[in-house]
Amino acid sequence: MSDLSIDISLIVNGETVNERVDARKTLVDFLREDLALTGSHVGCEHGVCGACTVRVNGEIVRGCLMLAVQCDGAMVETIEGLSDSGEVADLQAAFEQRNALQCGYCTPGMVVAAQELLRRGGVPSREAIREFLSGNYCRCTGYHAIVDAVEAVAQQRAEGKP
Amino acid sequence: MKPAPFAYKKARSLDEAVSLLAEKDARLLAGGQSLIATLNMRLSSPSLLIDLNGLNGLNGITLKNNVVEIGALTRHAQAERSEIIARHAPLIARALPHIAHPAIRNRGTIGGSIAYADPAAELPACLLALGGEVVATGPKGARRIAAEDFFKGLFETALGPQEIVTAIRVPAAIAQTRIGFAELARRHGDYAVVGLAASARAAGRGFATVRLSFFGVGATPLRAKKAETALERSDVDAAVAALDLEPPDDVQASGAVKRHLAGVLLRRVAKQLTETRL
Numbered sequence: 420m421s422d423l424s425i426d427i428s429l430i431v432n433g434e435t436v437n438e439r440v441d442a443r444k445t446l447v448d449f450l451r452e453d454l455a456l457t458g459s460h461v462g463c464e465h466g467v468c469g470a471c472t473v474r475v476n477g478e479i480v481r482g483c484l485m486l487a488v489q490c491d492g493a494m495v496e497t498i499e500g501l502s503d504s505g506e507v508a509d510l511q512a513a514f515e516q517r518n519a520l521q522c523g524y525c526t527p528g529m530v531v532a533a534q535e536l537l538r539r540g541g542v543p544s545r546e547a548i549r550e551f552l553s554g555n556y557c558r559c560t561g562y563h564a565i566v567d568a569v570e571a572v573a574q575q576r577a578e579g580k581p
Numbered sequence: 582m583k584p585a586p587f588a589y590k591k592a593r594s595l596d597e598a599v600s601l602l603a604e605k606d607a608r609l610l611a612g613g614q615s616l617i618a619t620l621n622m623r624l625s626s627p628s629l630l631i632d633l634n635g636l637n638g639l640n641g642i643t644l645k646n647n648v649v650e651i652g653a654l655t656r657h658a659q660a661e662r663s664e665i666i667a668r669h670a671p672l673i674a675r676a677l678p679h680i681a682h683p684a685i686r687n688r689g690t691i692g693g694s695i696a697y698a699d700p701a702a703e704l705p706a707c708l709l710a711l712g713g714e715v716v717a718t719g720p721k722g723a724r725r726i727a728a729e730d731f732f733k734g735l736f737e738t739a740l741g742p743q744e745i746v747t748a749i750r751v752p753a754a755i756a757q758t759r760i761g762f763a764e765l766a767r768r769h770g771d772y773a774v775v776g777l778a779a780s781a782r783a784a785g786r787g788f789a790t791v792r793l794s795f796f797g798v799g800a801t802p803l804r805a806k807k808a809e810t811a812l813e814r815s816d817v818d819a820a821v822a823a824l825d826l827e828p829p830d831d832v833q834a835s836g837a838v839k840r841h842l843a844g845v846l847l848r849r850v851a852k853q854l855t856e857t858r859l
Contacts, residue, residue, distance in 0.1 A: 422629070441590035442630065445621070462582060465618035466685060478658070478687040484617045488589050489610075489632065521775065526697035553769040554682025560608065 426513035427491040431456070432500030433537035447471040447482030449490075450497055458527045464555070469555030472528035473497050479535045493513040508535050510576060521559035529555050533569045542573040548578040584620035591632040594816055595639075595718055595745065600769070601631045602743040609633055609745060611654060612689035614681065615697050639747055644669050647753045653692020653746045658683070660691060662789055669753040672711060672760040676703040679760035679762075682770045692746040693752070695731075698738050698801065702773040705732055706802035710778040710794035713751035719744035732801035757783045761850035765842055766798075767833065773797040774833045777846040781854050787815045787847075788854070793847070808847060817851045 438453055445464075450473065450538035457503040464483045471482035474496040501507045510530050513519070520526045524539060529552065536543060536551040543551070543571045548569050549562065558567060592598035601607055608627040610616060611634065619625045633639070639654040644664045649670045651660060652747040659682055660666050660673065667674045680686060680694070680703050694704040695715060705753065708715070708728040715726045720743050731739050731830045754760070764776030774797055781791040796802045803826065811820035828839035 422590055423586055425589060441586070443584040443586050443620070445583075445617070447584070464621045466614060466681075469682070469684065472684055479684040480688050481614070481684050483621060484614050484685070486589070486610075486613070486617065486630075489613075489634065535683065551683060551767050554684055 421571075425488045425491070429490045429492060430494045430572070432496055432503070438487075442454070442486065442488050444487045445483050446473065446475070446480075446485040446487050446490055446495070449487035450482065451466055453487075456497050456499050458502075458522055460527060462524070467554075467556070468525070469532060470525050470528045472531045472555065474501075474531065474535075477567050479532055498531055501531065501534065507531075510534060510568065512539070513572045513575075514565070517564045517568045517571070519560060519564040519568040520557075525557045525559075529557065529565060533565075533572075537569070537573055537576065542577050545570060548573075556566060582623055583623055584617075584667045585623055585626040587620075587627050588629045589632065590629065593636075595636060595747070598631050598633060598636070598745055599718060599720055601629065602745070604629050607631055608698065609696075611693040611696075612656065613693075614685045614689040615693070615699070638845035639838050642666060645751060647755075648750050649753050650748050650750045652748050653690060653695075657681075657686035657689045657694075670711070670751050671754055671758075672762060672778060673704070673707050673751070673850035675760065676707050676778060678761060679703050679764055679766070679770070679773075679776075682819055691749060695749055696738060696740065696841040697745045698732055698736050699772065700735060700800055700802070701776070703773070703776060703778065703796065706776060706778040706794040707762075708749055708751065709802045709804065710753040710780045710792050712780075712792065713749055715739075715746055716748040716750060717744045718747050723747070725750070734777065735800040737800075755782075757853045759783050759790075760850040761789070763846045763849045763853070765846065775828070775839050775842045775846060777843070777850050778802075779850045779854060781812075788813050791854070793850075795826060795843055795846075797833075798826045798843060805843075805847075812851060812854075814841075817848060820851065822845050823844070 424441050460470035462468035466481045466484045473482045607629040609632045610632045640652045662675045725854040759781040761779040776796045778794045781788045791812045793805045807823035808820040811823045828836045831838045
């Protein structure tokens, strides 16, 4: 049946992409296998761990809970795009300085998710940071350093941009 | 794991989606936040996914004739930002932040949560607590189904094989409306071990009516009617004693623990019911 694979056209990190994909291919597998954007990680593959977090049309989603075909016409941003544009440079620096990562597997998803919270502006409470990141698992750090890093960047940004 | 192969069609109209549903093992794709997880784990392997995203007219939130109507394709995040829901359906507003995590609420839909009918999910319980109804369209046209009649069993609803949820409707809150919501979960955003959604109508110092809808304690959200009657007499101890839930053991807790926790939540929610003024 022809509907098993479908032509899609989308924008990924600012570049137009035209590909034919299997209907069953998830967005994160498409990004990693077809576009070699391996910064988005595959963890649990059922929406629990958050390692595959990417942005679609400006909002964070689980890359494992969206199909690539659903992104026809969409604008997708991955950790590679957010890194290249410098949008999350301060978050990445703070993660490094505060040891908010050890193995680093969760870090791309964690940074993309944290950026969504910080984009809302203001300095969220530590509780709000924990709650917002509750959908992103880290098995190394115990989260404390991650909350420190996100809080520090929120404060920096609030001071830097009145 | 990866999903087994399936075909994919983006529905161009509701009618087209209804007729595509006649195909054997076809499934609807809305937010996909439960469906795609089950596909990845090969707990389900449909032959065809009918993508409803992109259908017009199914994602509005309106207040009309004292009824709040929420279109089935409304995302949880969109509902969270809605002024109409915050003001006129405050129980739903209270429950929404408990549903999964921001990245999932950006995709998950109100209609999907209702049609999936997870026994530990928040929105089915809210719909039942509010005495709301489900609007569905099938080959014979549209119909409304009361929440009481909609949730039939474990992940089982009153929907026919070719019916699609298009909206939910709940009575708008009035001055006497009181609401309460509490759930216990291992981690914020997880499915509840036990949860309780409640609505009441205040009368004097007490209540004229109380509706208690527990979730995570059985195959569907469950009213606790004896406890409601006791609470209408403002007797919280009697309400807890009258809880006649028999939750089965599950991976999260034993039935006995759940029964105990249901009483704890009932006390918390009873307090909320007397405190909230809208």
